[in-house]
Amino acid sequence: MELKDLLREKRAVILKRWFDLILETYPSETSSFLKKQKNQFSNPVGHTISEGIEGLFDGLLEESGTDGISPFLDNIIRVRAIQEFTPSEAIGFIFLLKKVIRESLQREIRDHRLYDELEGLDSRIDDLVRISFDIYMQCRERLYELKADEVRRMTFRLLQRANLVREIQD
Amino acid sequence: MAKPTKPPKPEELVKIDYNPPEKPWMEVPVEFKPGTFCYGTRPKYLEEVGLPNPREWSPTDDDWKLPSDWKDTVINGIGERLKKYRSFQLFMDICVRCGACADKCHFFIGSGDPKNMPVLRAELMRSVYRKYFSLGGKLLGNLAGARELTFDVFKEWWYYFYQCTECRRCSVFCPYGIDTAEITMMARELFNLLGCNTDWIAGPVANCYRKGNHLGLEPHTITSNIEFMLDDIEEITGIKIEPTFNRKGAEILFVTPSGDLFGDPGTYTCMGYLMLFHELGLDYTWSTYASEGGNFGFFTSMEMAKRLNYKIYAEAKRLGVKWILGGECGHMWRVVHQYMDTWNGPADFLEEPVSPITGTKFENAKTTKMVHIAEFTADLIRHGKLKLDPSRNDHLKVTYHDSCNTSRGMGILEEPRYILKNVCNHFHEMPEDTIREKTFCCGSGTGLNAGENMELRMRGGFPRANAVKHVRDSHGVNMLANICAIDRATLSALMQYWVPDVEVCGVHELLGNALVMTGEKERETDLRLEPLPGKEEDEDV
Numbered sequence: 001m002e003l004k005d006l007l008r009e010k011r012a013v014i015l016k017r018w019f020d021l022i023l024e025t026y027p028s029e030t031s032s033f034l035k036k037q038k039n040q041f042s043n044p045v046g047h048t049i050s051e052g053i054e055g056l057f058d059g060l061l062e063e064s065g066t067d068g069i070s071p072f073l074d075n076i077i078r079v080r081a082i083q084e085f086t087p088s089e090a091i092g093f094i095f096l097l098k099k100v101i102r103e104s105l106q107r108e109i110r111d112h113r114l115y116d117e118l119e120g121l122d123s124r125i126d127d128l129v130r131i132s133f134d135i136y137m138q139c140r141e142r143l144y145e146l147k148a149d150e151v152r153r154m155t156f157r158l159l160q161r162a163n164l165v166r167e168i169q170d
Numbered sequence: 171m172a173k174p175t176k177p178p179k180p181e182e183l184v185k186i187d188y189n190p191p192e193k194p195w196m197e198v199p200v201e202f203k204p205g206t207f208c209y210g211t212r213p214k215y216l217e218e219v220g221l222p223n224p225r226e227w228s229p230t231d232d233d234w235k236l237p238s239d240w241k242d243t244v245i246n247g248i249g250e251r252l253k254k255y256r257s258f259q260l261f262m263d264i265c266v267r268c269g270a271c272a273d274k275c276h277f278f279i280g281s282g283d284p285k286n287m288p289v290l291r292a293e294l295m296r297s298v299y300r301k302y303f304s305l306g307g308k309l310l311g312n313l314a315g316a317r318e319l320t321f322d323v324f325k326e327w328w329y330y331f332y333q334c335t336e337c338r339r340c341s342v343f344c345p346y347g348i349d350t351a352e353i354t355m356m357a358r359e360l361f362n363l364l365g366c367n368t369d370w371i372a373g374p375v376a377n378c379y380r381k382g383n384h385l386g387l388e389p390h391t392i393t394s395n396i397e398f399m400l401d402d403i404e405e406i407t408g409i410k411i412e413p414t415f416n417r418k419g420a421e422i423l424f425v426t427p428s429g430d431l432f433g434d435p436g437t438y439t440c441m442g443y444l445m446l447f448h449e450l451g452l453d454y455t456w457s458t459y460a461s462e463g464g465n466f467g468f469f470t471s472m473e474m475a476k477r478l479n480y481k482i483y484a485e486a487k488r489l490g491v492k493w494i495l496g497g498e499c500g501h502m503w504r505v506v507h508q509y510m511d512t513w514n515g516p517a518d519f520l521e522e523p524v525s526p527i528t529g530t531k532f533e534n535a536k537t538t539k540m541v542h543i544a545e546f547t548a549d550l551i552r553h554g555k556l557k558l559d560p561s562r563n564d565h566l567k568v569t570y571h572d573s574c575n576t577s578r579g580m581g582i583l584e585e586p587r588y589i590l591k592n593v594c595n596h597f598h599e600m601p602e603d604t605i606r607e608k609t610f611c612c613g614s615g616t617g618l619n620a621g622e623n624m625e626l627r628m629r630g631g632f633p634r635a636n637a638v639k640h641v642r643d644s645h646g647v648n649m650l651a652n653i654c655a656i657d658r659a660t661l662s663a664l665m666q667y668w669v670p671d672v673e674v675c676g677v678h679e680l681l682g683n684a685l686v687m688t689g690e691k692e693r694e695t696d697l698r699l700e701p702l703p704g705k706e707e708d709e710d711v
Contacts, residue, residue: 028192029284033273041601042273044636045282078668082628083282084203139667143205143628146663147621154433154659155385157395 003117004061006108007101014097014104015057019050021096025089045079052076057097060124066131073128074135081139091132097125195290196297196317200326202230205625208332208618210234211372216365218376219474223365229328234321236364241319245302247360252303258356261348262299265292271340271350276611277333280629288340288350291330295353298323328366331357333626335618336469337574337611354616359471367470370620374466378478382461383428389415389458395431396456399441402699408691411448413456416489420455421526423486425540426497427464427655430676436658438697439498439676442685446547446678449556449687450527454495460485463502464655469617476513479505482540483514493523494540498676500573500654501615503542507580511537528553542576544653547681548585551592557686562693563594564703566649568680569641570599571634571661572609573654583607586653586677593684598645604637614660627660628667635668642669650674 007014023031023046037043055072062068080090101121102109109118152159213224225235237243252259271288273279278286285291293315300307300316307316317323336351361367367375377386387395393415404410414420424447430440447454460481467474486494496506511517520539523532530549532541550556570590576582583606590597604610613630641647650661650672661674683696694705701707 026282027284029287030278030282034282037273039603041604041633041637041640042279044279044633048636079632082205082625082632082667083280142667143624146666147624149666150621150659150663153435153662154429156434157398157432157437158385158387158391161395161398 001108001112001114003105003109003114003121006105006112006114007057007061007121010104011057014100015050015053017100017104018053018057018097021100022049022053022093025085025093048075048079053097056094056128060121060128063124069128070131070135073132077132077135078139081136082143087136091129091136094125094128094132098122195285195293196312199322200329202325202329204622206333206623207329207626208368208370208620208623211365211367211369213365215369215372215376216367219379219477221362221365221367221372221470221474225365227365229325234325234366236321236324236366240324240364243363244319244324244360247363248299248356249303251356251359252299255352255356257349257352261292261350261353262296262303264346265289265296265348266346268345270343270345271348274340274343276335276337276339276613276633277626277630280613280632281333281626285326285330286333288334291334292348292350292353294323294327294330295357327357328361331361332368332618333630335574335611335613335615335630337615338578339574339608339611342578342607355472358469362471362474368617368620371466371469371617374464374617375470375474375478378462378466382459382481384462384464384466385428385432387428387432387461389461392428392431392456392458392461396440396444399437399444402697403441403445406693406695406697406699407445407687409445409448409687409689411444413444413447414454415456415458417455418489420453420489421492422452422454423460423489423491423494424454424456424497425460425463425482425494427499427502428462429464429655429659430497431461433655433659435662435673435675435679435698436655438679438682439658441697442676442678442680442682443497443543445682445685445687446556449685450550453526455489455491457485457489463496463499463506465502465505466617468501468505472509475505475509479510480514482506482510483517486517486539487519492521493535494520495523495543495546496540497543498653498655498678500575500656502575502655503582504575504579506538506540510540525549527555542580542582542585544576544582544585544589544677547678548588551589558593558681558684559686560593560595560684562683562696562702563680564596565696566594566680567596567598567645567647568594568649568651569597569638569645569647570605570677571612571638571650571652571657572605573652573657574609574611574615576653577609578607582653586651589677589681590651593680596645598641598647600637600641604633610634610637612654612657612660612664614664615656619656619660624663628664631660631664632668634661635664638665638672639669642672648672649680651677651680653677 023034034046040047052072052075059069207229210227210229216224227235275288297317298319306314331354334354336354338351341349374384400411430436465475465478467478517539523535523541528549535541610633614627665672679697
């Protein structure tokens, strides 16, 4: 029995628990809404998280490279980067997966002595955190760029008229 | 007889949450986090319009330098408004907390902050209303959901009533029709009794009051900016357009938000207007005094909105026009449609608007005498008065964002869509629950389009962006059209964060692209001076 088989078998349980734990990072009134509302347009945050963690989980199992996993991470982190979270809280949801896997598969891991595989998986999860940090920083930097861009755009014609705009020559 | 209670099952006992319960919302003080609030106004802006308590202050200060009797001012202010506005009294009394509105607010959906649920946002004020204006609240206090007005409560109001864009989506779902926007308006009026406006709102108010537009631009700057656009139009079409300014005796006065004159992508929309009017040979004039359709007074107080709105009729009278045509704007139209006539009317010196091209009477504008350009243009197309080549927009896959004010505030739903379907070949609607009356706000209306609260704007705009992302993924949409100047300014930033490959435009920009003008040269580029489909240079070959 391989760890991957167990993870595949318990995919639904693990994803549900991971989802619930992530939602616990929100106030209780909010998490019940995020859980209950299934329409992806009425509840984009809940939808983004649930779709995102599915993609991440499958990506981890299939050992997809960064390119395969990044879009899912990006979708979730883009949301949490502008919500009421500190940087560590914004990306900390990834560590919750370790907790969920241990909780759900504790006995099987022990019985089948799957510690080596678990270590491998842990390290792939740590990799996700590393990528997450890059994504989080990109999101935050983008926010500051937006502020600067917007000021320029709002008064573009005035700047142009005052000869304050120059095209960069190649 | 009550049913005997069953003992809990073992698995239910296991589920018991040992965490202490969270504090009730009233006991959670507000925390001003950077990125979520706007700066407090500079004193000079208040002085320029005679508003009280001008001083240097910041929302993060412990002391907001309020006058010693600030509490009386607020309580009396509420009392006055309860008498003046029957709706306000009703909205304070009739909510049954059914929760239908709770998850309809874009700020709640995007932020996850429970105090952004419309019901709870309103409750911030209702709790104080009960304490001072209801018998139950006076006697029972907290038990009746009442609380004292304290400085912490006042700060909490300020934080959350500047996290409402008065978009009125929640009111669509309220079985009683409670309009949370009106509660927000009242709160903002109360802030202004104590000099607590935001800088981003108070600045445009002062500029508008002195010079007629948000940036405080003077007449020569306005004309020369339009001339700049005319040069671009000549380069694109070969046609030299010569509009008039402040011309007495013109048939129509044209008023548009000043964002169309100076900010991209609004300027391309403005080029569309100029080209359309030229092609029609419309007898119209621009005004460099009524040079702003937008009205940030509307986010300050009714009195201030009325003051700033006055210039439109005054200028129409001075110039002796017959009626007024208005450009693509959101809140400008809420003001025009629902308030202008009663504030500054009757405009009995004007005539009931009639399109000089089609003869259509705009009966809906019988009292205001002001017609929305989307209605005007849709009518022209309906009567076959425009020659259009939609293939010039073939590089664009377009979707349409209903602005809150024009859709929920005045029911302009079909006209912009009708224009779009005639000027481009690729049009795709966003999902049903996110458009028309149920449209999601841009997240930056009512003067929340400042830079310092960018994080908040990205939260509030997420539901809208999420729907755009859906049509981008399913239909390859790359252009988000709308009929609002604030949308044009702020959706650009929203798209750059959430859906970076989608651009933003006004409906009349796409019309300008498609409009076949008499005597024009073969067009090589669109209004953004980017090559038209099939006209790309073969540099790479």
